[in-house]
Amino acid sequence: MRATDLLIVAVPDDALAGVISGLARMGALQPNQIVAHTSGAHGLEVLAPAVAAGARPLALHPAMTFAGTAADLGRLRGISFGVTAPPAMQETAAALVDDLGGTPEWIADEKRALYHAALAHGANHLVTLINEAADRLRDAGVLHPEKVLDPLVRAALENALRMGDNALTGPVSRGDAGTVARHVAVLGETAPESLPVYRALARRTADRAISSGRLRSMDAEALLDVLASPGTVEAVS
Template sequence: MNALTVGVVGAGRVGAVLGAALNAAGHRVVAAAAVSGASRERAARLLPEAAILPADEVARAATDLLLISVPDDAIAGVVAGLARTGALRPGQVVAHTSGAHGLEVFGAVDGMALHPAMTFTGADADLDRLPGIAWGVTAPDRVFATRLVADLGGVPEWIAGGQRPVYHAALAHGANHLVTLVNEAADVLRAAGVEQPSRVLEPLLTAALDNALRMGDAALTGPVSRGDAGTVAKHLARMPADAVPTYLAMARRTADRAIASGRLRSQDATALLDVLAHATPTAPTTTAPTTTAPTTTAPTTGSAA
């Protein structure tokens, strides 16, 4: 693809990184809109040659591609505002990076939805994660979208406009809830007296994730998949009370999947299902120690903050 003149509206954790990736691919990000102090710092670090301008001026400077990477709920308003001021021009490609929205947020403006299926922190290391990832794409011009995603080292996954919320829900369910699950497991280990939960969890969870991606439900192991009702009951009775609801919800869903996939025979699941059906999150327990939130910037999955 010929070199594009690009503008980025929203130099958040996603927009600034994608702008840097476009520069590295031989395109030229000439302008960016960055409002917060964090966004300005990001733009200065990742897009040093881009002029920091108001959004309408960024749109006017972006003769070929305007990348809109603002929070999901703001996209339609940003596009409408730019159209109203005459900042958008014929022949200019306008793209947003939301996973949940399709083309409806563009109104009468021709555009495309390009969502990188990756978590972002806004750090330089994010650039190293882009090669080989999938991009959830909804676009009338598939040729242009394919070339643009290829320039960024990715592979397009074509998502029908009406299915984008389902697509994005799957990513949020997998990535965001995984973070919650891992941290809950770490909290419970601390309650058991383990000082470095990450040392215990990293090899176990890495293997479990690899097995799940390769083997699907056949990767299920542990007491629920074996129907060990006594062990599960002991877990529920002794673990910290604030972790019980999550454990219980996941155990019930794990039992459903284990039975449906044939990992657990229905006749062997009766006692387990009875324990799960009658368990409550108010079992007597000790309190898990309070954890300190990390000081690094929280990641996001494909939308700027």
């Protein structure tokens, strides 16, 4: 393999250690070479074979979703990169991120897993949540659920990013136990696979509403009883 000043390894998280070790065994890693990976879940430890070969390690993770479409490349400019680097490499890392049009967010090596979990929770699980909502709208007879969800979800996302917990609306934030009980009942009948997720998210929503002062604990008691029930709950009239 031809030597290069900068080697960027962009492979699935679980394949990264094997690829780095393989490159080291092949003699592809050189002293003073910059070896960077784009995994959000890994930090510098996975690059130990490169360091042993004299290379300089970097972890550069673009905080963006890539769906394999033509739009992916255009989304790089202006995004954040989760960067972990030895002190001597921070200036180089910042310059690389700047060349890509991004902004560095410095992540401690031991915090990489937490950083990546937060991004996966916010982005990957959002895709699942939106598709679940679209499926339930189809069950309700809506022909084009994406048209219904688009303005609603965009407004909720924008409000959440701007206002935090103060963006919360809906039956849980109001303590409407009867409405939530009807949700639980109909999901149990129509889409039981969605019910555990609905319960978990509604309970976490209630916890945050209480903590932020948007819902009084005394007003949440009946709601929490509905969400704590293990099976399908009868609708409250």
